[in-house]
Amino acid sequence: MSERVQVVTRHILAPIAVAGSEIPAYEPGEHFGVFPDYEHKWPYPDVGIMSAQETPSTLFTSFLEQAAKNFPQVPALASEKPVPAPIRPGEAPALPWEAWAKWTWKDYYEDACRLAKAFIQLGVEQFGSVTIFGFNAPEWMVSALAAMLCGGKYVGIYSTDTPEQVQYKVDHSNAAVMVVDGQMEFEATAKHIEELPELRAIVCWGIPAPAQLTRKDGSVCRVMTFKDCLDFGSTQGSDESLATRKQATRPGHAMGIIYTSGTTGNPKAVMVHHDAAIAITSMSAQDQTGALKAYPARILSYLPLSHVAGSMMDMWMPICMAGKRNLQSTIYFARPYDLKEMTLAARIQFVRPTVFLGVPRVYEKMQSRMMAVASTITGVKKSIATWAKGKGLEYCRNQQAGGSRAKPLFHSIADKVILSKARDALGLDQCKVFIVGAAPISADTLEYFGQLGMMIQNVYGMSESSGLTTLCMPSWNAFGTVGQALPGIEVKCFKTGPSGENVEVPRCQPGAKVVPEDCQGEICFRGRHIMSGYMANPRFGEAHIKEIREKNASTIDKDGWLHSGDKGCMDSNGVVRITGRYKELIIGAGGENIAPVPVEDKVKQMAPALSNVMMVGDNRRFNIALVTLLAEGATGELPGGDSLTGAALEVNPAVKTISEAVKDPVWQKYIQDAIDAANSDTTVCQNNNWKIQKFAIAPRDFSVETGEFTPTMKLKRSVTEEMWKDLIDPLYS
Template identity: 75%
Template sequence: MYRHIPDLLPYIEECLGLGWFTRNSILGSLHPWAFGSETAAVKEFALAAEKPVPHVLRPGEAPSLPWEEWSKWTWKDYYEDSRKLAKAFMHFGVEQFGSVTIFGFNAPEWALSAMAAMMCGGKFVGIYSTDTAEQVQYKVDHSNAAVMVVDSHAEFAATVAYIEELTCLNAIFCWGTFEPAVLKRKDGSECKVMSFKEALQLGESQGSDEALAQRMQAMRPGHAMGIIYTSGTTGQPKAVMIHHDSAVAQGAIGTLDNTGVLDGYPARIISYLPLSHIAGSLMDLLFPVYMAYTKNLHSTVYFARPYDLKEMTLAARLQFVRPTIFLGVPRVYEKMQARMMAVASTITGIKKSLATWAKGKGLEYCRNLQAGGSRSKPFMHTIAAGWAGGAQGAAPISRETLEYFGQLGMMIQNVYGMSESAGIATLCHKDFNEFGSVGQAPEGLEVKLFKTGEKGENIEVPRCAPGLKVVPEENQGEICFRGRHIMAGYMANPRFGEEHVKDITEKNASTIDQYGWLHSGDKGYMDTNGVVRITGRYKELIIGAGGENIAPVPVEEAIKKSAPALSNVMMVGDNRKYNVALVTLTAEGATGELPGTDKLAGVALEVNPAVKTISEAIKDPIWQKYIQDAINVANNDPNVCISNAWKIQKFAIVPRDFSIQTGRMVRAERNGRGRKEE
C-alpha cells in the first residue's frame, strides 16, 4: 500500500543509518545543505509579516504596507533562529518527546516556535484563538508543556489565569507586547516570562549545540512532531499525534504531478487559516520546507493580519501577495462569493451584459474541464477570459460555489481529510476534477468504504456507477483510510489517571482498527472511477420517531442552494414526529469561529432591502417566505428527500450565527467531530 510514494526506498535505507534525519524528518528541509547552495538559503525569503500590525483605516479598508516595510526571514534566518529557540526551549526544560504550546494568531514566531519544538525532539501544540482560559489550562497541562509561546496580553492573561495548576510550565515567551515578570506559585516553583527576542539571545548565548545535535540525531520517523487538539461534542478534546513520517507522506502527495499542488511551487502563500489546525500547519509550515528540500523550490509565506477575516480585509492581503496556491475552508469561499455577488449586483448596463456573457463562457469551459468533459474551450472563450481571474484552492464546498469561481477561471480542487489523517486523504486531481465530490485517493494512500459485520469485521461495500442521482444504501458505507499519513494515535497522559488512559485507549481502538484502517465516521460512496462523495456522518444521522435513518446534510445543502442568504442550516429530528430546521443568516463579522453581529451582510441585504438586521428578519414575513420557499424546494425534490420522513415541517431563525466561540458550531468541517444540538 505504500509502494507508490516517491523515494520510499531511500527513506528506508537512511532510516538504518545516520543520514535518516534529512529525509525522514520534515526538519531536514530547513538545514542549509538541503538547498544545494548556501546562496539560495541566504537570499531567498521564507517568512514575511507586517510588524507592527497596522490599524484598520476604516471599515473594510486596510491596505498592505509597502514591501520594504515588511519584516522578513531568509531560509537561513529561519533555520538559525529555529536552532536558537530550540536551545532556549531545552534550557527551560523541554525534554525529548516534550511539548511546547503556541498561543496566538499566525506569525513568523509561530512558525519558528513549531520548528524549534521539533528540532529539540519535542512537539508543537497549537492553542485555538477561541479557547477559554479553562481550555488553555487543560491543553497546556495535558501536553506536559514546559514552555509556552504567546502573542500578547489576551493570550498571556488566559494562560496565567490557571498558573497555579500549570506546575509543568517553566517559561512563557511573548512575541507581542508584554511585561517582564517571574510568576511564583504557592508551592515555590516559578515561571519565567520573557520576550521572544530575549529567548533567541538566551539560546544563542547559553544553549548547547552539542546537546541539540544529540536531540536531532535521536529523532525517528515515527516520533510525534505535533499535537492537534480536536474537540468532540462531549468531554475534553482529543490530542492527535502527528508524526514526522506522516508529514513526509503528505509532502510526497504534493510532489505527484496529477494533484496540481506542485504547480503552485515555488509558492507565495498567505497564512491566515489557524496554524493550530492541521490544514494551516500543513500548508504554511510543512509543505514549504518539504518542497524546498525535495524539489529545490523555495517559497515565501506571507502572514495575514489577525483581523483580516473578521474585518473582511483579507482581500487587501490577497491583492498584495497574489498567492500562487490558496487553501480555504468552505466558509472562506462562501464569504468571498457573497461579497463578490454583492459587488456584481451593483453593475448595470453594457458592463453587466459583458460580464454575464463572459461568465457564461467561463462556466461552459469550467464544466468541460470536469471529469468526462470535452476539455475544449467554447467559441470566443479567450476573449471572455479577459473578464475573469485565476486562482487555485482546496476545500470541501458546495457545487454552486465551485462553479461560481470556476466561471471566473478559478478552478478549485476539493480536498478531504481530517486531523487524524494528518491532512489529505482524498483530493480532486487537476486532470480529473469532479465538482460535488472529494476526489480520489492519491497514489500510495488507501481509501475504502466499509460496513461493520456482526462480529465487528470490515465488509467492503461495492462501488457504484458514476453519475447516479440516488445511490442505493448497499453502495454506501463508512469512509476509511490507511497509509503512512495516519496519526500515531490519540495521546494519553498517565498523570491524568487510569480512567483517562483507559478512555483514550478505547478511543484509539475504535478509531484505528487492527488492520490499520482509520475510521472517519463519515458516510459516503465510491464510484467505479474511485471518486468519493460524502453523504453524511454516522454520528449525525437522525433517527426519526418511526426509526427512519435520515441524512441531514443533503437536505441542509439543498436549502442553502435555494436560499444563498442563509449562512447555516441545522436539521433536528432525533426521536421526533417531524423534522425542524434552525437557520442562521449571513451577518457581518461571522467567521465560523466568531458569531458576528446582528447586522445582515452581502446577499442577505437583498431579501428585503428594508430589513437590515437579524432581529428584524426574524419577524419579517418576506424573510419567512424566502426561507419557507427554499425548504419547499428541498422537500419536493425526490433526490434530496427520499421519503416524507426526510422533510422539514417547521423552521426558526437563530438570533446569532453558529460559532466556535459561542459553543454553537453545528459541525466542524469534516474533521471527525459529531453533531452538536443546542
C-alpha cells in the same frame, strides 16, 4: 454536500485499486501508541511513492536544514511588524514590502536551532512539548521547528480557546515551555499557573515580557521575550545537546500534537510523527495533484496553524518542497484581525498568492460579497458580465470529470476582457491552485468560482490522517465529491460484518444521483500518513490511559484502517463522495438514517440570502430547520449584528434587519419556498421522513465566538441544538 454531480463518461485516472506490490502488508495488531515516547512503525510497499526507495524515512527537520542550504538568501517568512490598526472598519491596506520583517530560509533554520537550544535549557525534555498560543506569525513557525529540533513536539492552541481549554492542553501535553503572542494569551495562561506544575517558562513574542510567575509552593515560571530567548539559546545552549537530541529522535516519533476540536468532552491529542508529515507532503507533491504548478510559491498564512490544514499548507509543505524538491516559496502572514474585520482581501491583493487554501465559509463569504457587488451592476454592463460568466460556466462544466475539455466559442475573449478582472480584483489573478477543505462545500459555490476561472480542488482528510487523504485532481475534478485517494494511500468503504469484521461495500456507478444504501459505508483509509495515536498523559492516571487506549482502538483497527466516522461511497473510478457523518445522522421516525447536509445545502442553494441552515430531528417526530440570515459583520468567527447584507437585502427591500425579517411574511415565504424545493428533490430527500416540516429564524448568525462553530468553522450540531433549545422546542409543541 450537494449531490449534483455530472455523470463520468470517460476514464482519466486509474481507480484506487493498485498492484499488489504497491500495497503493503499489515500484520494484525495494535497500530498505535498512547505515550509521548512511542515510536510508530509502518509497513512499506515494495514500489511506488511510499516505498522506502522513493520516500525514505527521515526526520522532518532535515528538510529545513537542507532548505537553508538551498535558498540561504531567499525570504522564507514575511510579516508586517508592528501590525498597524485598521484605518477604519473594513479598511486595512498592506504596508509596502520594505516595511515587512523577513526571515530568509537560513534565518529560519538558524533561529529554530537557537530557540531549540534555549528550550533544552529551559526544561523541555526529549519527547516533551512546547505549546504555542497566538495568531500565525514567523515566531509561531520558528517555535514549532525548534520544538521538533530539541526532540519534542509542538502543540498549537486556538486563539478562540477559553482559559480552561488552554490550561487543559498545556497540562495534558506536559509542556515545559509556552510561547505566546499578546497580553490576552499571556493572561489566559497566567490565570491557571497553579494548575500547570510542569510549565517552566513563558516566551512572549508580541509584548514586553511581564514579571515572572511564582506559584504558592514557591516554584517559578520564568517569563522572557522571544528575542531574549534566542539570545539565551546562543549563549547558554550547546550544539552538542542539540546533536544528542537529534540522534535520539526517530522518524516514527511524534513531532507535533494537533488537538481535535470536539463538540463534547476534552479534545483528543493527535500525535503526528515525522514520517507522516513527510509522507503526506511527498504524496501531495505529485504531478497529478497539480500542486507543483504553485511553485515557486507565495503563500498567505491565515488559517490557524494549530489546525492540521494550516500546519500542512503553510509549514510542512513549503519546508518539504524547499528541502526535498529544491522549490522555493515565501510564506506571508495575514494580520490577526483580518478575518474578524473582513480585511483579508487587502492581504490577498498584496501577496498575490500562487496557492490559496480556504475553508468553505471563507469562499462563501467571498462569494456573497462579490454577488452583492454584481447586483448593483445594471444595463449593458450587466448583460456583458452575464454573457461572460455564462461562457465561463460552460467551460467550467466541460472541465469536470467526464467533460469534453473544450473551450466554448469566445471563451478566451470573455476570460481576458471580463473574468480576469474579477480574479484581479480579488488578488487571485496569479493563483494556480485553489483548495477547499475541513467541511462540506456546495457544488454551487464551486461552480460560482469555476465560472470565473478559479477551479477549486476539494480535499478530504482528518487530523488523524495528517490532514489529507483524497483530492479532486485537476484532470478528474468532480464537484460534489472529494476526489480520489492520493497516490500511496488506500481508501475503502466498509460496513461491519456479523463478527465485527470489515466488509467492503460494492462500488457505485460514477455520477449516480442517488447512491444505493448497500453501496454506502464508513470511509476508511491507511498508509504512512496515519497518526501514531491519541496521546495519553501518564500523570492523569490509569483511568485516563485506559480511556485513550479505547479511543485509539475504536479509531484504528487491528488491520491498520483508520475509521473516519464519515459515511460515503466510492465509484468504479475511485472517486469518493461523502453522504453523511454517522455521528450527525438523524434517526427518522421510521428508523431511517437521514443525512442532513445534502438537504441543508439544497435549501441554501435555493435561498442564497441564508447564511446557515441546520436540520434538527434526531429522536423527534419530524425534522425542522434552524436558519440564519446574511448579516452585516458576520465573518464566521464573529456573528455580526442585526443589519442584513448582500442578497438578504433583496428579499424584501423594505426589511433591513434580522429582527424585522423574523416577522415578515415575504421572508417567511422566501424560506418556505426554498424548503419546499428541497423537500421535492428526491436526490436529497429520499422519502417523507427526510423532509423539513417547520423552520425558525435565529436572531443572529452562527460563529466561532458564540460557540456554534469549531475554530475551523465546522458546525457543532449538538451544541447548537442545545444553545437554541428555546427556539427549537416550540416548533414541536
